[in-house]
Amino acid sequence: MNGSKTEVKYLVIASLVAAALAIAGCGGGFAPTLPSPEGEINQSQNTFTVQIGDQFVLDAVEGDFEVYDRETDADPWVRRQIWKFEPPSQQQFSQANVCLVLDCSGSMGGQRFTDMKNAAKLFVSLMRTDDMTAIVRFSSDTDVSVVQAFTSNQSALNTAIDSMPLGNMTALYDGIGLGIQTVDALVRAGVKAVVALTDGQENDSVNYTTRASVISAATAVGIPVYAIGFQVPYQSYADDMEAIAVGTGGQFWEPATAQELEDAFQQISEIVQAGYTIGWYTTILSGQSGIVKFICNKVSPPEEIVMNFTVP
DSSP, X not given: OTTOOOOEEEEOOOOOOOOBOBOOOOOOOOXXXXXXXXXXXXXXXXXXXXXXXXEEOOOOOGGGEEEEEESSTTSOOEEEOEEEEXXXXXXXXXXXXXXXXXXXXXXXXXXXXXXXXXXXXXXXHTOOTTOEEEEEEESSTTOEEEEEEEESOHHHHHHHHHHOOOOSXXXXXXXXHHHHHHHHHOOOOSEEEEEEEESSOOOOOSSSOSHXXXXXXXXXXXXXXXXXXXXXXXXXXXXXXXXXXXXXXXXXXXXXXHHHHHHHHHHHHHHTTOOEEEEEEEOSOTTOEEEEEEEETTSSSOEEEEEEEEOO
């Protein structure tokens, strides 16, 4: 090998955070592509929408996009090569089918419970005409249920959210499992996803007893889990939720405040509206996190979005 490093390509496909591109100018001064010190090139993938006001951009092509990423805010942006490009379909844009799985265990009491309900109702308010949402609540193993079947009726959804009582334990895995079953049973086109929120750790499930069983159930039917750890006290609890999100092609948020929680729900709302799928080469290694910037030059001024991602 003459002492040279072997370039290895890792195929890493994940559905990461997706969001509508905010209207913003495209700044210049990007750094040139730098070689990886390890000689490795990972491949990552992301999905997002391009939206101008209430109008979606449906006719952009690969050449209309630029992708940049970096490991930290202190690093320069690095222009990346696109390896995959898939445009959205009109049907994807027209309807989303999402089950909200909400923690009603005893530790969620007080202001935390109020904040969760307000954020869930924000998600409902962001639904479009043809979107449908269902609500699953969970606490102990005997207290996991669908409190609102899939509907586009925002009033009914808000009533279900407001009416949820607190319970005791945390059958988190069973709650997510029921959410997956509920979405999978819906015979309807469009994006399908589960959004699961908890403040703690699994401790009372009987049907899905490991996080691996939850991941297996979700991947078997192609349903991503977007997981939220709200004011989670221990990192091990957060790691558990993040593993479920990454393992199912979803994304993990760890909001510490009510505003951050609402921001997470808004981002998820934008994710499930579907959009362009873009895969890019990156020198960020598997298991590491980074920041990616997409720029769409289809419109003037160019649209851009900056988001965090983790290479699985």
